[in-house]
Amino acid sequence: MSKEYLHEIFCSIQPHRDKVFKFVPDFNMTTCQCRKEPDCNSIKHIIINSTAALPNCSKYFPKITELTLHDKAIIQRKPYLMDDLRRILPLVQLTKLTMNNIFYELDIFINILQLTPNLHTVTWISIKNTPKDLLSLQESKAYQLVSKQNQVKTIIIQGDYTKKMMEELIYLCPRVQYISLGPSDRSLDATVHYLLSKINDATLHLFLLRIRGASPHWIKCWKDKIESHEVLYDYSTKVIGSSFYLWWGD
Numbered sequence: 001m002s003k004e005y006l007h008e009i010f011c012s013i014q015p016h017r018d019k020v021f022k023f024v025p026d027f028n029m030t031t032c033q034c035r036k037e038p039d040c041n042s043i044k045h046i047i048i049n050s051t052a053a054l055p056n057c058s059k060y061f062p063k064i065t066e067l068t069l070h071d072k073a074i075i076q077r078k079p080y081l082m083d084d085l086r087r088i089l090p091l092v093q094l095t096k097l098t099m100n101n102i103f104y105e106l107d108i109f110i111n112i113l114q115l116t117p118n119l120h121t122v123t124w125i126s127i128k129n130t131p132k133d134l135l136s137l138q139e140s141k142a143y144q145l146v147s148k149q150n151q152v153k154t155i156i157i158q159g160d161y162t163k164k165m166m167e168e169l170i171y172l173c174p175r176v177q178y179i180s181l182g183p184s185d186r187s188l189d190a191t192v193h194y195l196l197s198k199i200n201d202a203t204l205h206l207f208l209l210r211i212r213g214a215s216p217h218w219i220k221c222w223k224d225k226i227e228s229h230e231v232l233y234d235y236s237t238k239v240i241g242s243s244f245y246l247w248w249g250d
Contacts, residue, residue, distance in 0.1 A: 128160035
């Protein structure tokens with residue numbers, strides 16, 4: 001773990017300068033012409049607020065590196081989604097992905113992982129509810145393949161989560177190095193304890209944890225736990241704003 005890597009994470013909150021293209025309801029490329037014809041070569045980030053708008057897009061965006069899927073009705077286009085995405089952007093170039101709800105979208109995530117070998121950062125809005133078909137997904141060839149091959153290094157959870165679904169993400173993305181979480185009345189302590197467990201082979205590569213909105217009391221309690229139970233060796237901590245950072249290892 002280098003100081004440069006830590007500095008990059010600590011200072012990563014910068015104004016977003018890449019050009020963004022949004023797919024919204026009632027989008028029609030041929031009628032709106034997207035503000036005097038979009039410069040597809042300059043757009044780096046696509047935000048899809050409506051997957052129903054994808055068939056209306058006749059453009060290809062060759063420089064895309066970031067994709068955000070924010071359509072709660074995404075399940076209605078599951079059978080066509082991957083074909084739609086491949087038609088408008090080079091999935092192989094994606095490095096960042098944001099998804100909405102793991103309950104509905106875990107299978108979509110697995111499909112995307114199969115086609116995004118350079119993906120390193122994944123953000124979820126919610127990983128609270130367990131998908132009904134979780135067991136069948138775990139037993140699928142696609143799941144087994146992507147868990148061995150994907151290169152996801154950073155996982156960010158913006159909203160609700162549970163320890164169980166955090167475990168699921170870790171097993172699916174076993175090369176993760178950095179995880180960012182917010183507070184949770186019922187799941188934070190259990191999740192942190194899991195992530196810091198020395199007997200957890202699935203978190204072998206993890207070395208940096210960020211807890212957003214951590215209270216001084218919570219920080220003190222966990223520092224005491226780490227010291228008294230020797231949960232970690234050679235660890236460091238840092239508080240930046242309302243975020244608590246804990247990192248360890250060489």
